[in-house]
Amino acid sequence: MTHLQGNERARYVRDMFARISKRYDLMNRLMSAGRDGAWRRTVISLAQLPPGARILDVATGTGDMMAEALRQHPDALAVGSDFTFEMMRAGKSKPATHRIRWCAADAHRLPFRDDSFDAVTSGFGVRNFIDRESAFSEQRRVLKSGGRVVCLEISKPPRNALRPLFLLYFNRLVPLAGGIISGERDAYAYLPQSVNEFLSPEELKAVMLRAGLRDVTYRRLMFGTVAIHVGAK
Numbered sequence: 001m002t003h004l005q006g007n008e009r010a011r012y013v014r015d016m017f018a019r020i021s022k023r024y025d026l027m028n029r030l031m032s033a034g035r036d037g038a039w040r041r042t043v044i045s046l047a048q049l050p051p052g053a054r055i056l057d058v059a060t061g062t063g064d065m066m067a068e069a070l071r072q073h074p075d076a077l078a079v080g081s082d083f084t085f086e087m088m089r090a091g092k093s094k095p096a097t098h099r100i101r102w103c104a105a106d107a108h109r110l111p112f113r114d115d116s117f118d119a120v121t122s123g124f125g126v127r128n129f130i131d132r133e134s135a136f137s138e139q140r141r142v143l144k145s146g147g148r149v150v151c152l153e154i155s156k157p158p159r160n161a162l163r164p165l166f167l168l169y170f171n172r173l174v175p176l177a178g179g180i181i182s183g184e185r186d187a188y189a190y191l192p193q194s195v196n197e198f199l200s201p202e203e204l205k206a207v208m209l210r211a212g213l214r215d216v217t218y219r220r221l222m223f224g225t226v227a228i229h230v231g232a233k
Contacts, residue, residue, distance in 0.1 A: 014083055017087050018086040018087070020184050025062055030177060044073075056079045056110075056116075056139075058139060059107055059125025060082045060091070061123070062088070070096075088102050112142045119150065120143050133211050148231065155198075171192045175192065
């Protein structure tokens, strides 16, 4: 599936997420051993939101990132954008997301004015973007001066003693579990493929810098298998 390019890949990704939308949250909890909530808390903390902030989550899925933003900052205006309607529809059914403002949007062409948000976040979406530099440029465009872009993403594990175990888990066990729970094994075969072809944290940092973001840093979590990048405008 990862050999697909351009619009063909975009259609595949949209259809794939539509098919797994009802089991997406459950699989996230299982794959991360329940740690994904803590990672989102860190993302929102790193966003350094001011009082009454406006925050955008790109590729928001079922809205967990913006639910966390509203938990930490009840006075914020939280916008979640995604190009898969079914994912947002699944998110709307959750009590914690009722204050999110949902928006159907392509991450490469965000329908917002320049300098609209105090922070822009994303969680596990960037590796699916067709043109990552263009997508980060759009995030920078809609960001206010001094605001932050914060990206949470699965990372290629470092070459250490745990790397073979991670690859076995991700390449073998995740597709098997995903197939059993969601009935869509090919979707969870795409996940490890997309990670295997994805950028290293240092390479993703370079993409963010080329997109015009400044002071880009990152931290690795979960034995180096997850990374959070932060860049400023």
